[in-house]
Amino acid sequence: xxxxxxxxxxxxxxxxxxxxxxxxxxxxxxxxxxxxxxxxxxxxxxxxxxxxxxxxxxxxxxxxxxxxxxxxxxxxxxxxxxxxxxxxxxxxxxxxxxxxxxxxxxxxxxxxxxxxxxxxxxxxxxxxxxxxxxxxxxxxxxxxxxxxxxxxxxxxxxxxxxxxxxxxxxxxxxxxxxxxxxxxxxxxxxxxxxxxxxxxxxxxxxxxxxxxxxxxxxxxxxxxxxxxxxxxxxxxxxxxxxxxxxxxxxxxxxxxxxxxxxxxxxxxxxxxxxxxxxxxxxxxxxxxxxxxxxxxxxxxxxxxxxxxxxxxxxxxxxxxxxxxxxxxxxxxxxxxxxxx
Amino acid sequence: xxxxxxxxxxxxxxxxxxxxxxxxxxxxxxxxxxxxxxxxxxxxxxxxxxxxxxxxxxxxxxxxxxxxxxxxxxxxxxxxxxxxxxxxxxxxxxxxxxxxxxxxxxxxxxxxxxxxxxxxxxxxxxxxxxxxxxxxxxxxxxxxxxxxxxxxxxxxxxxxxxxxxxxxxxxxxxxxxxxxxxxxxxxxxxxxxxxxxxxxxxxxxxxxxxxxxxxxxxxxxxxxxxxxxxxxxxxxxxxxxxxxxxxxxxxxxxxxxxxxxxxxxxxxxxxxxxxxxxx
Numbered sequence: 130x131x132x133x134x135x136x137x138x139x140x141x142x143x144x145x146x147x148x149x150x151x152x153x154x155x156x157x158x159x160x161x162x163x164x165x166x167x168x169x170x171x172x173x174x175x176x177x178x179x180x181x182x183x184x185x186x187x188x189x190x191x192x193x194x195x196x197x198x199x200x201x202x203x204x205x206x207x208x209x210x211x212x213x214x215x216x217x218x219x220x221x222x223x224x225x226x227x228x229x230x231x232x233x234x235x236x237x238x239x240x241x242x243x244x245x246x247x248x249x250x251x252x253x254x255x256x257x258x259x260x261x262x263x264x265x266x267x268x269x270x271x272x273x274x275x276x277x278x279x280x281x282x283x284x285x286x287x288x289x290x291x292x293x294x295x296x297x298x299x300x301x302x303x304x305x306x307x308x309x310x311x312x313x314x315x316x317x318x319x320x321x322x323x324x325x326x327x328x329x330x331x332x333x334x335x336x337x338x339x340x341x342x343x344x345x346x347x348x349x350x351x352x353x354x355x356x357x358x359x360x361x362x363x364x365x366x367x368x369x370x371x372x373x374x375x376x377x378x379x380x381x382x383x384x385x386x387x388x389x390x391x392x393x394x395x396x397x398x399x400x401x402x403x404x405x406x407x408x409x410x411x412x413x414x415x416x417x418x419x420x421x422x423x424x425x426x427x428x429x430x431x432x433x434x435x436x437x438x439x440x441x442x443x444x445x446x447x448x449x450x451x452x453x454x455x456x457x458x459x460x461x462x463x464x465x466x467x468x469x
Numbered sequence: 470x471x472x473x474x475x476x477x478x479x480x481x482x483x484x485x486x487x488x489x490x491x492x493x494x495x496x497x498x499x500x501x502x503x504x505x506x507x508x509x510x511x512x513x514x515x516x517x518x519x520x521x522x523x524x525x526x527x528x529x530x531x532x533x534x535x536x537x538x539x540x541x542x543x544x545x546x547x548x549x550x551x552x553x554x555x556x557x558x559x560x561x562x563x564x565x566x567x568x569x570x571x572x573x574x575x576x577x578x579x580x581x582x583x584x585x586x587x588x589x590x591x592x593x594x595x596x597x598x599x600x601x602x603x604x605x606x607x608x609x610x611x612x613x614x615x616x617x618x619x620x621x622x623x624x625x626x627x628x629x630x631x632x633x634x635x636x637x638x639x640x641x642x643x644x645x646x647x648x649x650x651x652x653x654x655x656x657x658x659x660x661x662x663x664x665x666x667x668x669x670x671x672x673x674x675x676x677x678x679x680x681x682x683x684x685x686x687x688x689x690x691x692x693x694x695x696x697x698x699x700x701x702x703x704x705x706x707x708x709x710x711x712x713x714x715x716x717x718x719x720x721x722x723x724x725x726x727x728x729x730x731x732x733x734x735x736x737x738x739x740x741x742x743x744x745x746x747x748x
Contacts, residue, residue, distance in 0.1 A: 209743075213582075214578065214581060214582065214742075214743035214744045215744055233583075233584045233585060233586050234584060236582060236583050236584040236585075237584050239582070241579075241582035243575075243579065243582075245575050245578070246575065247574060247575035247576050247578055247579045248574055248575075248576075249570075249574050249576065250574075260497060261579065261580075261583060263497070264490045264493050264494075264583040264585050265583060265584055266489065266584070308579065
């Protein structure tokens with residue numbers, strides 16, 4: 130991946146010991162690689178007077194790439210531009226070598242999983258995926274087979290004939306991924322696929338994404354949680370205030386992140402019992418506070434904490450863990466550090 | 470014991486080409502309405518005037534003493550006018566949720582990330598309305614003409630009224646197009662199908678009531694162009710070579726119809742987007 134954002138940003142990124150591992154190119158001029166699946170050249174998007182993406186030039190290589198940034202950084206705008214749902218105000222974006230805007234033929238090769246739920250809740254998962262894959266030109270029988278295959282791939286076949294309205298948050302995310310995957314696209318674009326999932330669901334989804342990456346698909350996955358992205362890929366694109374801040378190897382970014390305490394919100398059936406366990410043994414928890422049906426943990430060792438949390442959820446001894454989210458204060462702090 | 474490959478398998482089948490997805494949208498919509506018994510009951514009920522007319526044609530052809538029942542060109546116009554009510558009800562039933570429900574479910578974002586152009590999406594939705602509305606206007610009217618020929622056993626009626634075929638086609642299509650485009654545009658404006666239905670009923674009745682009030686005040690029907698329904702009536706009368714019933718020039722009524730369709734297309738162009746940008 131080569132960062133070619135504006136001169137000031139590129140300069141900042143490298144001077145701040147950024148994780149830029151790709152060959153740096155002249156500011157403002159992209160250096161496309163033959164393997165890049167997405168290339169943006171001076172890409173900008175304004176919403177009236179508000180700028181969503183600011184003069185971004187970047188090449189995203191084949192493989193799994195994490196798009197990382199706090200809420201409002203421009204991740205979703207970038208996602209919408211690379212899926213052709215928004216027209217760039219300025220610049221060009223090419224996906225798989227072709228301009229994406231007004232090029233529906235390209236959607237045969239792309240799968241998009243949006244952040245928002247987009248369901249007819251009265252349909253079953255199988256009906257929904259089958260109906261959508263028919264838009265890819267598959268006949269009834271082929272659509273049925275493809276939908277079954279995709280739901281199996283996301284481990285949702287057991288619930289395929291249940292109404293989507295009865296699905297949990299994790300199941301909803303997985304059925305959305307199934308519709309993105311169902312036509313076997315070359316490039317998968319996943320917008321916050323882990324958002325609101327429980328730890329088990331997260332682990333399953335991360336495993337799936339890694340498996341798809343290994344099977345030869347290119348995947349762009351967005352998140353505002355570094356540790357999620359890190360578990361999927363080491364190749365990241367850091368975005369803030371509509372600009373690409375840094376790109377490349379996740380480990381160098383992680384070192385910066387770990388200097389800042391990490392806040393994790395855990396909504397659970399019995400948060401006090403969880404809290405007792407958090408405090409026992411390992412010194413990865415700095416502080417805790419309780420909220421209704423939830424505990425908010427500040428940790429200096431997010432990796433260790435997430436691993437412990439997943440084990441606790443899997444053991445089932447601490448009641449149901451309904452939701453794990455991470456406010457992005459710490460990430461914001463790293464961004465500010467990079468921008469300085 | 471054989472160990473089966475559990476890894477991801479790539480799709481090996483065929484694929485369609487862009488440009489045909491509208492048919493998928495249309496067919497999915499048509500199928501979903503055909504599965505509703507109450508709706509199919511309404512469709513059958515909407516064909517009852519056709520059955521009555523068919524019986525009328527048969528009696529007129531079999532019994533010379535029933536010549537008072539003999540159909541003329543205006544009979545076909547009357548039949549289309551009778552169907553106005555059913556066009557109105559079916560348009561609301563089908564059309565109000567066509568886009569509104571997709572907007573409520575955020576489905577547009579998913580649809581438009583598939584090989585589907587916005588025009589195809591709109592064409593697919595329009596086709597659903599077109600098919601059902603044509604089934605209660607165009608199809609039975611043409612079938613009535615065929616029945617007339619069949620009952621008479623000769624083509625004399627058709628030869629004498631050859632304009633009836635284009636008149637039926639144009640008159641029906643005008644009715645269907647205006648209802649379809651305006652309803653689809655209204656459906657794209659809201660996420661609530663119920664609200665869309667109320668808007669459609671409101672616009673239809675309000676414009677008719679306005680025309681009625683102005684007619685009562687001024688004593689002239691020159692302002693009939695205010696009423697959506699009156700415009701259709703006026704133009705279809707002319708298409709059937711009948712004396713227009715209002716004082717508004719039919720060209721004005723036609724212009725109003727075209728303007729309504731253009732405005733509807735413009736609304737659809739703005740509102741049917743995968744991502745709603747609020748600035």
